[in-house]
Amino acid sequence: MTTQTTTHAAGSTAHGHGEVDYIRENTSPLSWIVTLDHKRLGILYLVSTLTMFMVGGVYALLIRTELLTPGRTIMDPDTYNKVFTLHGAIMVFLFIIPSVPAALGNFFLPIMLGAKDVAFPRLNLMSFYVYVLGAIFALVSIFTNSIDTGWTFYTPYSQTTSTATISMTLAVFILGFSSILTGVNFMATVHKLRAPGLHWKRLPLFVWGIYATAVIQVLATPVLAITLLMLLMEKVLSIGWFDPRLGGDPVLFQHFFWFYSHPAVYIMILPGMAVVNEIIATFSRRKIFGYMFVAMSSVALALLGFLVWGHHMFVAGMSEYATMVFSALTFFVAIPSGVKVFNWVATLYNGSVSFQSPMLYALAFIVLFTIGGLTGLFLGTLSVDVHLHDTYFVVAHFHYVMVGGTVIGFIGGLHYWWPKMTGKMYSEKIARIAFVFIFIGFNMTFLTQFVLGSQGMPRRYYDYLDHFQPLHGFSSVGAYVLGVGFSIMLGMFIYSLFKGEKAPPNPWGSAGFEWATSSPPIMHNFHGTPVIHRGPYDYHLATEAELFDGFPEDLPATAKPAAAKPAAKQAPEPEPAKAAAPAPASREEEE
Amino acid sequence: MASAHDDSHKKWGSWLQHHFQEPVQQFETAKLGMWLFLAQEVLFFSGLFVAYGVYRTAYPEAFEAGSAQLNRIIGGFNTCVLLVSSFTAAMAVRSAQLGKKNQVSLNLVITIVCAFAFLVVKYFEYSEKFEHGLLPGNHFAPHMAEIHNWVEGATGPVTEMPAKTHVFFGIYFCLTGLHGIHVAIGIGVLIWILARNMRGEFSKDYWTPVDIVALYWHLVDLVWIYLFPLLYLI
Ligand SMILES: [Cu+2]
Numbered sequence: 111m112t113t114q115t116t117t118h119a120a121g122s123t124a125h126g127h128g129e130v131d132y133i134r135e136n137t138s139p140l141s142w143i144v145t146l147d148h149k150r151l152g153i154l155y156l157v158s159t160l161t162m163f164m165v166g167g168v169y170a171l172l173i174r175t176e177l178l179t180p181g182r183t184i185m186d187p188d189t190y191n192k193v194f195t196l197h198g199a200i201m202v203f204l205f206i207i208p209s210v211p212a213a214l215g216n217f218f219l220p221i222m223l224g225a226k227d228v229a230f231p232r233l234n235l236m237s238f239y240v241y242v243l244g245a246i247f248a249l250v251s252i253f254t255n256s257i258d259t260g261w262t263f264y265t266p267y268s269q270t271t272s273t274a275t276i277s278m279t280l281a282v283f284i285l286g287f288s289s290i291l292t293g294v295n296f297m298a299t300v301h302k303l304r305a306p307g308l309h310w311k312r313l314p315l316f317v318w319g320i321y322a323t324a325v326i327q328v329l330a331t332p333v334l335a336i337t338l339l340m341l342l343m344e345k346v347l348s349i350g351w352f353d354p355r356l357g358g359d360p361v362l363f364q365h366f367f368w369f370y371s372h373p374a375v376y377i378m379i380l381p382g383m384a385v386v387n388e389i390i391a392t393f394s395r396r397k398i399f400g401y402m403f404v405a406m407s408s409v410a411l412a413l414l415g416f417l418v419w420g421h422h423m424f425v426a427g428m429s430e431y432a433t434m435v436f437s438a439l440t441f442f443v444a445i446p447s448g449v450k451v452f453n454w455v456a457t458l459y460n461g462s463v464s465f466q467s468p469m470l471y472a473l474a475f476i477v478l479f480t481i482g483g484l485t486g487l488f489l490g491t492l493s494v495d496v497h498l499h500d501t502y503f504v505v506a507h508f509h510y511v512m513v514g515g516t517v518i519g520f521i522g523g524l525h526y527w528w529p530k531m532t533g534k535m536y537s538e539k540i541a542r543i544a545f546v547f548i549f550i551g552f553n554m555t556f557l558t559q560f561v562l563g564s565q566g567m568p569r570r571y572y573d574y575l576d577h578f579q580p581l582h583g584f585s586s587v588g589a590y591v592l593g594v595g596f597s598i599m600l601g602m603f604i605y606s607l608f609k610g611e612k613a614p615p616n617p618w619g620s621a622g623f624e625w626a627t628s629s630p631p632i633m634h635n636f637h638g639t640p641v642i643h644r645g646p647y648d649y650h651l652a653t654e655a656e657l658f659d660g661f662p663e664d665l666p667a668t669a670k671p672a673a674a675k676p677a678a679k680q681a682p683e684p685e686p687a688k689a690a691a692p693a694p695a696s697r698e699e700e701e
Numbered sequence: 702m703a704s705a706h707d708d709s710h711k712k713w714g715s716w717l718q719h720h721f722q723e724p725v726q727q728f729e730t731a732k733l734g735m736w737l738f739l740a741q742e743v744l745f746f747s748g749l750f751v752a753y754g755v756y757r758t759a760y761p762e763a764f765e766a767g768s769a770q771l772n773r774i775i776g777g778f779n780t781c782v783l784l785v786s787s788f789t790a791a792m793a794v795r796s797a798q799l800g801k802k803n804q805v806s807l808n809l810v811i812t813i814v815c816a817f818a819f820l821v822v823k824y825f826e827y828s829e830k831f832e833h834g835l836l837p838g839n840h841f842a843p844h845m846a847e848i849h850n851w852v853e854g855a856t857g858p859v860t861e862m863p864a865k866t867h868v869f870f871g872i873y874f875c876l877t878g879l880h881g882i883h884v885a886i887g888i889g890v891l892i893w894i895l896a897r898n899m900r901g902e903f904s905k906d907y908w909t910p911v912d913i914v915a916l917y918w919h920l921v922d923l924v925w926i927y928l929f930p931l932l933y934l935i
């Protein structure tokens with residue numbers, strides 16, 4: 111039994127049978143703008159991050175179009191510098207970082223914990239508006255002379271460029287605080303708002319992943335904030351901590367920046383992995399193999415992530431001994447990453463695997479993340495890095511992890527939870543078509559770039575030698591295919607909002623906790639407080655009714671709660687006292 | 702557990718938010734949240750402390766000369782003011798736990814007055830530095846007549862300051878400035894808590910916000926406890 115809702119008499123009159131879902135509870139625009147509900151905030155984040163994804167995507171297509179041919183194709187070099195900077199800054203700070211944690215995490219973390227909301231709902235609303243404020247500052251920067259430093263704001267160039275670094279730095283500073291506040295909120299939620307019976311060994315792996323992410327958000331992001339503040343102070347007051355002319359050290363800026371930005375890579379990838387856990391378990395009908403190892407590997411990645419920042423600076427003039435230590439520590443990252451990949455594959459083995467669209471994305475994640483991870487080892491090797499540093503090899507590696515990993519995981523999660531969030535089913539056929547475009551387009555774009563990089567094509571260059579043209583052209587065509595795939599997907603989702611079939615509570619037949627409530631969930635998530643009696647992947651303990659993928663009224667008579675009793679007896683409940691609670695009450699109500 | 706839920710909400714005041722089961726859960730959550738926020742604050746300041754460490758090692762004589770220009774007596778006075786304010790903040794929490802509303806107000810008022818005193822003293826310190834041309838970075842133009850001799854035992858006038866002394870003053874102004882902003886924010890939240898206390902929102906059962914704000918105030922104090930010796934004494 112997952113979430114037997116032990117609704118008592120008073121509660122059932124209050125949260126009666128006909129309770130409306132969170133979307134229909136109050137439809138006025140004002141109720142959305144000032145909402146404290148984590149689900150609505152999740153949706154607001156989802157809409158904002160997807161918008162930013164489109165903006166960043168347009169910049170990506172502009173970059174690839176310019177690189178179709180050597181020399182000028184559609185823009186001049188200065189514009190090109192601004193376009194690739196904005197692509198990076200928008201995708202990293204406005205899309206990827208908030209995508210899974212703030213959008214899907216906000217929506218599902220409390221539901222998976224059996225809580226009514228996050229720990230601090232008002233803080234949650236505030237983080238959203240801090241995010242909006244940061245986005246406004248970024249827009250101001252774009253419309254006032256833009257920025258051309260690359261998303262890393264390296265000194266001394268960021269000190270001397272005439273573009274709008276100040277407003278962009280402030281934008282990222284503000285966005286950082288949105289991320290920190292979300293992290294604080296989620297950590298407190300996971301610690302203090304778990305439903306009765308939901309101990310740490312029963313936490314869904316999505317929660318583990320978001321928790322590990324939150325640890326990094328709280329401990330790394332403030333370092334970025336102070337770094338950017340120092341950069342601003344340097345620009346305004348010429349203090350001399352980064353400017354060599356005043357006695358400063360530009361490499362110190364790189365240390366500060368990467369002390370945040372390497373852990374930030376785990377802020378981006380851990381949530382993607384977290385989503386993949388849920389999808390793989392559901393579509394393999396199996397408990398994730400080595401559950402505790404997978405959970406702990408997230409925590410291990412979060413902690414190891416703080417010790418490896420120097421691998422971004424092997425050629426920046428650090429001491430040889432420091433580079434050796436950072437290189438060695440970087441290889442340790444392969445251990446928890448490998449633990450995850452091997453355990454996912456082991457989960458598939460002997461699982462009852464089905465290939466609906468979310469699962470296609472999860473499998474693509476495993477393949478693409480593995481390529482991205484292994485090519486990371488090339489870059490972590492000192493001698494090889496000297497050759498590959500600042501080439502397209504780095505670009506390809508980064509995109510295999512961030513797009514092939516995080517974005518694919520995010521989109522997989524979007525497909526997986528779309529019915530729960532919106533109450534609508536999308537067209538599975540079109541979803542698969544879009545997947546094919548995305549998978550092929552992505553590999554065309556970036557597999558090519560590994561080759562380009564290993565042949566010596568430097569990253570960020572506006573122009574290139576003629577003999578790179580075929581590969582650059584192929585990569586650009588791949589980007590268009592990728593763009594078509596994303597457009598089809600977006601159209602499919604929007605269409606489903608208006609014309610999609612109504613979604614049953616548990617369309618995938620999952621044993622996960624979030625599927626026990628209606629689609630879309632009611633305002634308080636559950637009727638009464640759920641009491642948890644098994645883990646989220648314990649398919650052998652779940653009843654037929656819990657795993658039923660249709661509407662409750664269509665439940666076969668044999669699977670009705672009364673008949674479900676023998677199944678419960680077969681698998682003894684771990685907590686007999688609580689199991690004795692009147693489990694079927696809520697289900698009878700729903701009928 | 703579930704069945705106790707709705708009744709308990711009736712039993713407690715409107716301060717118990719709907720997504721908590723019972724007061725102790727709300728209290729512990731708020732406290733954990735504040736501790737996490739404070740951890741974030743420590744790392745926020747860390748960048749400046751690291752910069753201090755790096756450049757102190759790189760330019761020791763500049764830091765020695767710069768440090769000698771700061772007034773230890775005034776710095777020490779401000780340290781005492783903050784320590785007193787931290788004590789009264791703790792006393793405000795204790796009084797709140799005992800439900801003594803007037804004592805909470807009194808302690809909060811003393812805390813706020815101390816915080817203001819700190820900022821006023823800081824204002825005079827800053828303006829003296831400005832007048833003597835002890836400014837960060839490019840703006841550094843010391844009036845040599847006003848410079849204290851930092852060499853042990855020497856008393857005569859100084860003709861020149863070490864090459865990178867402007868870096869010391871850059872770090873000095875940024876560290877104390879960021880700390881000053883935290884003091885100003887602290888004054889804001891302390892006044893907010895004072896107003897809520899006067900309205901009678903707190904009781905023996907509910908004093909979480911007093912505790913939370915006091916925790917923040919202790920951190921502001923603690924940061925200064927590190928700043929004072931690093932900038933003024935060594
Ligand atoms: Cu890294």
